[in-house]
Amino acid sequence: xxxxxxxxxxxxxxxxSAGAADALWEAELRAGYxxxxxxxxxxxxxxxxxxxxxxSVSFAFNEDPPLAGYGGLxxxxxxxxxxxxxxxxxxxxxxxxxxxxxxxxxxxxxxxLWGASASLGLCFHVAARNKVCGAIEATAYFAGNDxxxxxxxxxxxxxxxxxxxxx
Amino acid sequence: MRAIxxxxxxxxCAAGCTPDLCARNxxxxxGLICSAAGECxxxxxxxxxxxxxxxxxxxxxxxxxxxxxxxxxxESTPRSLRECCAPRQSRGLRRTRxxxxxxxxx
Numbered sequence: 001x002x003x004x005x006x007x008x009x010x011x012x013x014x015x016x017s018a019g020a021a022d023a024l025w026e027a028e029l030r031a032g033y034x035x036x037x038x039x040x041x042x043x044x045x046x047x048x049x050x051x052x053x054x055x056s057v058s059f060a061f062n063e064d065p066p067l068a069g070y071g072g073l074x075x076x077x078x079x080x081x082x083x084x085x086x087x088x089x090x091x092x093x094x095x096x097x098x099x100x101x102x103x104x105x106x107x108x109x110x111x112x113l114w115g116a117s118a119s120l121g122l123c124f125h126v127a128a129r130n131k132v133c134g135a136i137e138a139t140a141y142f143a144g145n146d147x148x149x150x151x152x153x154x155x156x157x158x159x160x161x162x163x164x165x166x167x
Numbered sequence: 168m169r170a171i172x173x174x175x176x177x178x179x180c181a182a183g184c185t186p187d188l189c190a191r192n193x194x195x196x197x198g199l200i201c202s203a204a205g206e207c208x209x210x211x212x213x214x215x216x217x218x219x220x221x222x223x224x225x226x227x228x229x230x231x232x233x234x235x236x237x238x239x240x241x242e243s244t245p246r247s248l249r250e251c252c253a254p255r256q257s258r259g260l261r262r263t264r265x266x267x268x269x270x271x272x273x
Binding site for chain 2 (some may be wrong): 036037038039044045047080082111113141143146147148149150151152153
């Protein structure tokens with residue numbers, strides 16, 4: 001891959017954000033889609049993930065480093081239907097567009113799945129209290145009755161989100 | 168944006184394209200489950216359930232269930248009924264006795 005292709009991405013990370021005050025509370029709607037990989041070797045599978053829709057609320061609980069906890073609901077749809085809960089921690093460095101998140105996923109019904117997720121993304125304010133976010137997210141499912149014995153599944157997704165800041 | 172698309176494509180190519188293999192049970196069609204080998208297969212028949220060809224699975228009875236208070240249990244009695252009515256069974260109230268009409272008492 002040519003280095004020039006990555007230049008705009010790296011430049012965006014280096015540029016400081018507009019310097020808006022960090023919100024205490026924030027609501028976010030996210031949609032994610034990507035590739036799901038399971039197994040290993042010749043038995044490795046790769047197929048599209050379900051479309052995931054998430055609604056979450058985050059609360060800033062630490063100023064330096066700027067950390068926020070989040071929790072919410074997640075829905076898998078498109079080729080199946082399931083509902084679950086998400087939760088974790090978000091790091092948004094001061095004066096930066098960067099957004100790092102790590103957390104867990106628990107699909108409740110109609111089957112169960114336990115997973116851990118991590119994401120790296122960017123957020124841009126499109127209005128005083130609204131922002132658009134994009135991220136690359138990896139989720140590893142390691143337990144639950146939706147997994148065959150001895151297998152795990154890992155999703156790699158592109159996520160787009162809309163954030164609504166409050167307070 | 169082109170860089171992100173290239174990364175996603177690289178992940179897809181590295182993993183290979185095997186759409187017939189599954190990673191989760193919900194990847195399979197209704198009535199099938201994902202095997203450890205990554206193939207969608209019919210689930211094993213539950214114990215006691217009648218299969219499509221008329222065969223019946225075996226029923227595993229734990230040693231503790233084989234007798235309650237020293238009395239043999241009636242095989243056709245459901246487990247929950249056996250547990251709730253065990254004292255009555257010990258008093259002999261659940262034994263089958265032929266009625267005058269020749270029908271076993273329930």
